[in-house]
Amino acid sequence: VAAPDAGHAQHMVSHIFYALADWKATEAANVRAAGVVNSQRIASGREATSCGHYNEWLAYSLLQQGKDASDLIKSCHSQAAASIRKFEEGGRSDTSVLQGTWSATRVANFLGVDGAEWIEPLELPAVPETFAARFQQEHGQLLKDRHDPVIVREKLNMLMQLRDERLQYAREQDPDREPEFPVWALRAIEQGNALLLLAEGKREQGLAKLEEAAAAELDLPIEFGPPPIFKPSYEILGEELLDYGRREEAVEAFGKSLQLAPGRWRSLAGQATTLR
Incomplete structure (x- = not known):
């Protein structure tokens, strides 16, 4: 294996495997990458971590194969909860300890959406360093209860509030520049608007x-x-259309979902159902 001591080198090949929906190879690459990182952490006197970029990819690839990723994801979630306690107990001065919250909320949503197991939300402190984690967590909870109009409206309002808070914070940090909100976060809000109408x-x-x-x-x-x-x-659209008996339209929607996210098991399963 090339560059065995470079975690990023071990990980980068999985970008190719992802495009091919080769989940077994993606899993193997990120097991190696995470192993390198944790070996280096332990050698420097730090604890191993279940969070981080490579573990996110590992968790996703496991779920797409129908494998159990819950231990890995719950371990990351527990580590993030511990970092929040450390932040609070330390007088809320060291925000660097909150870095893992972004990863923890991300993989928790993977488990909920793709593994149908939702973890209790983290008690995230309302500081700038957790904007993205808070946004992700609210989006996940919206998806979890997407058929309940009261919850969808509440979570959608929280997403828009977080958008406004982040933009205001960015303007305060750099008054001479009009900030941009992350494009995929805006897409999450638009998805929420559609789900509210359906709910x-x-x-x-x-x-x-x-x-x-x-x-x-x-x-x-x-x-x-x-x-x-x-x-x-498009995956949600396919599921909704299938529920309404609009099978041909559902096939098309699932196909487009697979263009955006190759090999997603839920889109593949939806497509297979429509073609029976």
Whole structure:
């Protein structure tokens, strides 16, 4: 194996494997990468970690194979909870300890969306360093309860509030520059708007809005890694259409979901169901 002591070198080949939906090879590459990182952490006197970029890819690839990723994901989540306690007990002065919260909320959403097991949300402190983690966690909870209009509205409002807070913070940090909000976070809000219409029983409006959101996702450059939106809107659209008996339209929606996120087992399963 080339560059056996370089975790990033071990990981980078999995970008190719992801594009090919080769989950076994993706898993193996990130097992190696995470192993290198943890060996180096232990050698420097630090604890091993279940969080981080390589473990995120590992968790996603395990779930796409139908394997159990819950131990890895719950370990990351526990480490993030411990870092939050450390932050609070240390007088909330060292925000660097909160870095793992982004990773923990990300993989928790993977487990919920792709593994149908939702972890209790973290008690994330409201500091700038957790903007992304808080946004991800609220988005995950919206997806979890996407058929409940009260919860969807509450979580959607939280997403928009976090958007406004982050933009305001960015303006305060650099008054001479108009900030931009991350494009995929904006897509999550648009997905939430569509899901609220569906949860409220406004079927045709909701489906139209969801298709609009899905098309906008597909127009963005493809990222060769776990989907930047936790559940592609085309996948949700396919599931909704299938529930309404609109099988031909559902086939097309699942196919477009697989363009955005190759090899997703839920999109593949939905497609297989429509073709029976």
